[in-house]
Amino acid sequence: MTALSAAGLSAIAPQLERLAIEVPSWAYGNSGTRFKVFTTPGTPRTVEEKIADAAQVNRTTGLAPAVALHIPWDKVDDYAALRRYAEDLGMTIGTINSNTFQADQYKFGSLTHADAKIRRAAIDHHLECIEIMTATGSNDLKIWLADGTNYPGQGDMRQRQDNLAESLAEIYAALGDEQRMVLEYKFFEPAFYHTDVPDWGTSYAQVAALGEKAKVCLDTGHHAPGTNIEFIVMQLLRLGKLGSFDFNSRFYADDDLIVGAADPFQLFRIMAEVVRGGGLDEGTDLGLMLDQCHNIEEKIPGQIRSVLNVQEMTARALLVDQEALAEARGNQDVLAANAVFMDAFYTDVRPALAEWRESRGLPADPMAAYAESGYQARINEERQGGQQASWGA
Ligand code: AOS
Ligand code: ZN
Numbered sequence: 001m002t003a004l005s006a007a008g009l010s011a012i013a014p015q016l017e018r019l020a021i022e023v024p025s026w027a028y029g030n031s032g033t034r035f036k037v038f039t040t041p042g043t044p045r046t047v048e049e050k051i052a053d054a055a056q057v058n059r060t061t062g063l064a065p066a067v068a069l070h071i072p073w074d075k076v077d078d079y080a081a082l083r084r085y086a087e088d089l090g091m092t093i094g095t096i097n098s099n100t101f102q103a104d105q106y107k108f109g110s111l112t113h114a115d116a117k118i119r120r121a122a123i124d125h126h127l128e129c130i131e132i133m134t135a136t137g138s139n140d141l142k143i144w145l146a147d148g149t150n151y152p153g154q155g156d157m158r159q160r161q162d163n164l165a166e167s168l169a170e171i172y173a174a175l176g177d178e179q180r181m182v183l184e185y186k187f188f189e190p191a192f193y194h195t196d197v198p199d200w201g202t203s204y205a206q207v208a209a210l211g212e213k214a215k216v217c218l219d220t221g222h223h224a225p226g227t228n229i230e231f232i233v234m235q236l237l238r239l240g241k242l243g244s245f246d247f248n249s250r251f252y253a254d255d256d257l258i259v260g261a262a263d264p265f266q267l268f269r270i271m272a273e274v275v276r277g278g279g280l281d282e283g284t285d286l287g288l289m290l291d292q293c294h295n296i297e298e299k300i301p302g303q304i305r306s307v308l309n310v311q312e313m314t315a316r317a318l319l320v321d322q323e324a325l326a327e328a329r330g331n332q333d334v335l336a337a338n339a340v341f342m343d344a345f346y347t348d349v350r351p352a353l354a355e356w357r358e359s360r361g362l363p364a365d366p367m368a369a370y371a372e373s374g375y376q377a378r379i380n381e382e383r384q385g386g387q388q389a390s391w392g393a
Contacts, residue, residue: 002343004319004352012318013356015280019314021247021307022066022094022289023057025050025074028300029389031256031293037390040299042379045386047074048085049379053300055089056375060366062357063307066094068289069136071129073099073392079135086136093136095182095244095289098129101146101190102392109147111167112160112196119167126171133179140244140287141175142217143168144184148191148198160196165209172210182217182243182287183207187224189254200232204241215243219291220259220270221250230269237277237286244287247310256293258302260309267309268345271317280314293391300376304366312349319344 009016028050030039044050047069054067067086076082086093100110100122108114110122129141147164149155172181185203186195197203200216207214216236223229236242249255249262260267279286288310294302321340328336354364363369370376 001346001348004315004347004349006352006355008319009315009349009352009356012315015275015318016311016315016356018280018282018284019063019311020066020288021064021310022068022287023054023064023303023307024068024070024097024289024291025054026070026389026391027290027292027294027303028053029073029391031391032295038296039388042376042383043299043388045383045388047076047082049383050074050389051082051086051091052089053379054303055086055091056300056370056373057303057307058090060304060363060369060373061307061311062360062362063311064303065090066092068095068097068142069093069132069138070097071099071125071132073389079132083136093138095140095142095287096129096133096136096138097142097144098126100125101144106146109155109160109196110145111143112145112147112164114155114159114163119163123167123170127174130171130174130176130179134176139179141171141179141181142184142244142289143171143181144186144217144219145197146190148193148195150191150193152193154193157194157196161202161206164196165206168206168210168214172214175213179213180243180285181207181210181214183214184217184219184222184246186219186222186254200236204236204239207241207243215241217244217246217287218242219246219248219254220266221246221248221254221256221291225252229266230273233270233273234277237273237279242277242279242286244289246289246291247306248290248292256291258292258294258297258309259290259306260313264309264313265345267313268316271310271314272320272341272344275314275317275320280318298376301367301370304370308366311353315349315353316344316347319347319349 058064183203185197187198203216247259249257325340358364
């Protein structure tokens with residue numbers, strides 16, 4: 001494998017320096033499958049402790065300056081104080097994730113529900129999330145809906161789309177000038193017959209009707225197997241409607257594994273389209289978020305590994321020799337074009353990135369630096385008693 005040279009790295013450094021990844025507060029809590037949630041020593045008991053853990057990821061990598069919150073899991077009395085707490089740790093509050101998937105009243109839907117009273121409650125929840133955004137300095141509201149049906153005939157799919165449009169319009173109208181809404185899609189789960197926002201086309205149709213401040217959120221685990229995700233990335237960037245990613249990886253369904261773990265080549269292909277579509281250019285508003293759960297591995301190192309994987313694949317994507325690629329494409333030289341692409345993918349960027357980190361005052365090996373920092377031993381000791389956070393709390 002060819003290794004990236006120092007000169008090669010300095011050519012891509014300006015874009016690489018802009019890489020900022022948002023980590024999810026729920027990644028630091030215990031999580032599991034529907035079979036078992038294993039507890040881990042040192043797991044946070046409060047949102048402050050989750051933010052403190054997220055700050056470790058940023059301290060060791062310089063890549064993760066924002067932490068996404070989930071409401072109501074991360075509710076506090078004083079959001080301005082929470083913002084200051086985060087800022088003192090060098091962090092900002094990122095996306096506010098709404099939650100209409102755990103209350104009994106949402107059993108048959110939320111923003112799409114047939115009953116106007118339930119829709120009202122769901123809209124009000126989002127209006128509260130916007131207030132939290134204002135108080136925390138967050139710019140993005142992320143909406144993922146568990147809405148859907150399990151059996152053909154159960155619901156009026158058409159009416160539910162209309163309900164969704166109306167509900168979203170009211171939420172959209174409450175956004176401030178600097179605030180945005182991103183609508184996440186998912187083709188199944190928890191509903192198994194139809195989902196109200198199953199695909200990027202539906203999300204696009206809904207957000208396009210709202211205006212400039214509404215965009216699509218693409219979770220890399222939310223597609224049918226075999227879907228060409230980078231094509232969707234290309235298309236949404238082309239349309240100016242890709243708001244953010246929820247990065248994770250999957251072998252089967254919505255596995256929420258460490259990003260780049262299951263298919264590093266797919267992550268490379270996605271990042272190549274991000275680069276192509278201007279997603280790393282100066283002034284870009286594309287959000288790069290993680291949406292993951294660390295069920296059996298340690299959570300903070302799991303997040304460190306994830307952001308490093310994104311950085312490595314971004315570096316490789318930036319290495320694609322665009323001139324050579326254009327020439328090969330111009331000559332209809334299929335194999336040469338593919339070879340240019342693969343050369344970038346097969347470049348080992350790790351030694352060069354380690355040196356670059358050091359030159360910027362960061363640890364060459366963030367995983368080792370975290371292991372040696374003593375932070376884990378300290379929180380294992382300190383965080384005894386209280387209620388450990390879990391997915392959903
Ligand atoms: C659910 O499948 C989605 O990926 C959402 O992004 C969800 O809000 C997140 O997993 C945390 O609940
Ligand atoms: Zn997601």
